[in-house]
Amino acid sequence: MAREDVVAGGAFLLAGLGLVFSGTRFPAGVGGLPGAGFFPQAIGTMMAVLAAALTLRGLRSAPTTAAAGTDLRAVAVVGALLCGYLALWGSGFFLVRTAVFLVLVLRFLGQRWLPSLAYAAALVAFVHLAFEAGLNVSLE
Amino acid sequence: MTGELIAGLAAVLNWQVLGFLAAGVTLGAVFGALPGLTATMGVAVLTPLTFWVSPEQGLAMLLGIYCGAIPAGGIPAILINVPGTPASIATSWDGYALTRKGRAGLALGVNALASAAGQLTSIAFLAFFAFPIASFALRFGPAEYFGLALLGISLMAGVSGDRVLQGMLAGSLGLALALVGLDPMTAYPRYTFGFSEFLDGISFVPVMIGLFGLGEVLSQVADRRSRSSAPKIEIGRVVPSAADARGMAGASLSGAGVGTLVGAIPAAGGDIGSVIAWEQARRASADKARFGKGSLRGLAASCSACNAAIGGAMTTMLTLGIPGDAVSAILIGALLIHGIQPGPLLFANNQSFVFSIVFLLVFACVMITAIGLLGAKPLARVLSIPPPLLWAGIVLFGTVGSYALNNAVADVWAMYVAGLAGFLFRKARIPLGPLVLGLILGPMMESNLRRALILSRGDWLDLMARPIVAVFLTAAVLSVAWPWIRSRRGSARRNHAPLSDA
Secondary structure, eight states: OOHHHHHHHHHHHHHHHHHHHHHTTSOOOSTTOOOTTHHHHHHHHHHHHHHHHHHHHHHHSOOOOOOTTOOHHHHHHHHHHHHHHHHTTTSSOHHHHHHHHHHHHHHHTTOOHHHHHHHHHHHHHHHIIIIIIISOOOOO | OHHHHHHHHHHHOSHHHHHHHHHHHHHHHHHHHSTTOOHHHHHHHHGGGGGGSOHHHHHHHHHHHHHHHHHHHHHHHHHHSOOSSGGGHHHHHHHHHHHHTTOHHHHHHHHHHHHHHHHHHHHHHHHHHHHHHHHHHHTOOHHHHHHHHHHHHHTTTGGGTTOHHHHHHHHHHHHHHTTOEEOTTTOOEESOTTOGGGTTOOOHHHHHIIIIIIHHHHHHHHHTTTOSSOOOOOOOOSSOOHHHHHHHHHHHHHHHHHHHHHHHSTTOOHHHHHHHHHHHHHHHOSOGGGTTSSOHHHHHHHHHHHHHHHHHHHHHHHHHSOOSSHHHHHHHHHHHHTTOOOSHHHHHHOHHHHHHHHHHHHHHHHHHHHHHHHTHHHHHGGGGSOHHHHHHHHHHHHHHHHHHHHTOHHHHHHHHHHHHHHHHHHHTTOOSHHHHHHHHHHHHHHHHHHHHHHHTTTOHHHHHTSHHHHHHHHHHHHHHHHHHHHHHHHHHHHHTSOGGGO
């Protein structure tokens, strides 16, 4: 069994069936003309058929070896830092908030304190200059 | 005619106009090279600056940004797998593969030269065939747009490499994501889940930055410990050898042709043109397996096509007064402010101004090509930056760039979700290109099919009997069926082969 194909196929199958089902709740159209529900159902049907084919093929295939050395914990930590940074968006102090976020990310990824601080300061200053001053985008 | 030509050249051959052009090209290169900033944004932001100068000076700056941003969008696509503009998505497929093979310099050189080939070819079309091309584009109604979109979507199988089924699924997910927002015909809300931010649909640029930028960063973060040592940074030669140049010439020219025609069609730009050109080059090549893994032909075709769309869009804009893409829509506004009305009368009443535009495009092309070639080696040094610093920069620019598009935090969340999807797709070895194709072409296909059916009173046969539609549909069917037919013929041939051949 090719695990990645079976998992991906299963997920797409659920998504496809969800599209077909949800499409029935939209207006179907009048006078032979397709309505808002036509494309969701058509795309959902296509997705479900393709996903079923992928799942079946995955079940019949020889087992695949999982990729070794994937550090999912690192992805989770970076993802959590990103979500935390964005959750504080609009709370002001863009320069400080962004610099702290960058230093935390860089430290987690193994960079030393001094280069992390210097790089974060330079990057934040450049972004602030380009977007706030140059493009008049409020980042606060 | 000759007098108008000379007058047009004389109007741009002064240091002020050329200075504005150089400034525009440089700014355009910055906008194109930074993920999250696009040519459209650059032209929109800087248009007000041109109100206080002459039409030639103002247009020089805006055209400089346009011509500078599109080739520069290929630079991050090649170096860090993050397309700088939507037009350079296909550039990343072979460009980044070349960088991973230690041929970043050559990839940047091909980007510069093929972009120049695309731009110059399309400018020549603009100069010589403006009216026939524009007239052809004018024959496009909803049915023809539907046919074009369907042809583009049928390329999903082709751009999926050896993962056709997974690619088709990714493409259908892109089509599904394109459904979010108000129904294009009845304004019925679909999949908005009560959030007003989703009424306009999912913004394309944040999704692109997330899939290709954040997704790549997360993937590299996850794999950083499994790498025994840091990859050796090699830049290599920038200018292709004579043999390489000969090999790429055909792909560049065909890409330029496709890009010009697609660019001339209103609302179809370099993003669609480059994907079609890449797939066309792959089909024409004897070495199809190399496409997507560092093919110079694939890179040349995509770079040439996305740049050729500039001339195509300008052709439609100048001859018909119809914007070929978002940038030319803003350019029309800028011209109107200067009292210049694009359209057929412009060619009759102000020919010298049209020639000035042609010369400005040529000079801008020369400038950005020089920047691309001379700056290739210094730019490629970005690869010697420690990866964590590069990742942090990509994440910050992606975040701020996504937010800056509409000043909307929802766009940044969309970018993050797309980043997670990009990471998972990489792990499951699902190609990302088809998803983008579905997202771009989904709205175009749905709205035009439904408009066409209203016009034909629900008669599907009437819709498909239109000559241009029939050509597109036939090409779409062949593009899906041909790989299957070929593989069947191949297996049949193997079954009937003499035993001694086994």
